[in-house]
Amino acid sequence: QVQLVESGGGLVQAGGSLRLSCAASGRTFSSYAMGWFRQAPGKEREFVAAISWSGGSTSSADSVKGRFTISRDNAKNTVYLQMNSLKLEDTAVYYCAASVTRYIATNVNLYKYWGQGTQVTVSS
Numbered sequence: 001q002v003q004l005v006e007s008g009g010g011l012v013q014a015g016g017s018l019r020l021s022c023a024a025s026g027r028t029f030s031s032y033a034m035g036w037f038r039q040a041p042g043k044e045r046e047f048v049a050a051i052s053w054s055g056g057s058t059s060s061a062d063s064v065k066g067r068f069t070i071s072r073d074n075a076k077n078t079v080y081l082q083m084n085s086l087k088l089e090d091t092a093v094y095y096c097a098a099s100v101t102r103y104i105a106t107n108v109n110l111y112k113y114w115g116q117g118t119q120v121t122v123s124s
Contacts, residue, residue: 001026001113002024002026002028002029002032002098002112002113003024003025003026003113004022004024004025004096004098004114004115005022005023005024005115005116006020006021006022006094006095006096006115006116006117006118007021007022007023007118008020008021008118009094009118009120010119010120010121011121011123012086012120012121012122013086013122013123013124014086014088014122014123014124015085015086016086016122017082017083017084017085017086018083018086018120019080019081019082019083020036020080020081020083020094020118020120021078021079021080022036022078022079022081022096022115023076023077023078024077024078024079024098025077029074029077029098030053030074031102032053032098032099032100032101032102032113033050033051033053033098033099033101033102033103033104033105034050034051034070034072034096034097034099035047035048035049035050035051035070035096035097035099035105036048036049036050036068036070036079036081036094036095036096036097037095037097037108037111038090038092038093038094038095038120039092039093039095039117040089040091040093045095045108046061047061047106047107047108048060048061048064048068048081048094049064049068049069049070049081050070050099050104050105051070051071051072051079051104052102052103052104053102053103054074055071055072055074057103057104058070058071058104059104061106063089064083067083067084067086068082068083068084069081069082069084070082079096081094083120086122087122088122088123088124089122090120090122091120091121091122092120093117093118093119093120094117094118094119094120095114095115095117096114096115097112097113097114097115098111098112098113098114099111099112100112
């Protein structure tokens with residue numbers, strides 16, 4: 001069982017930066033690939049970024065590539081999402097998730113454990 005708690009969301013102007021954190025409980029954090037997803041009002045939850053169990057491999061959606069960076073610290077049971085050059089369309093609730101696999105997964109159905117989400121609002 002893994003429990004995930006996100007933090008770091010908030011209100012930021014377009015062009016600004018935020019860093020999301022996701023703290024995980026449980027001894028097996030380093031066994032899971034981790035991902036970030038987001039969901040805007042009226043839209044489906046979409047993949048943002050993922051990182052393998054070791055942190056050696058990452059993947060990100062085309063819409064955030066070059067702006068967002070995912071990382072993890074297995075010693076701290078924490079995964080991060082550094083978001084730079086934020087745009088209005090980045091506004092959403094951001095969710096941290098733990099996969100059923102050790103390797104990168106972009107499909108939402110391959111994630112078993114989810115956090116409660118943190119709101120990110122980008123203003124003009």
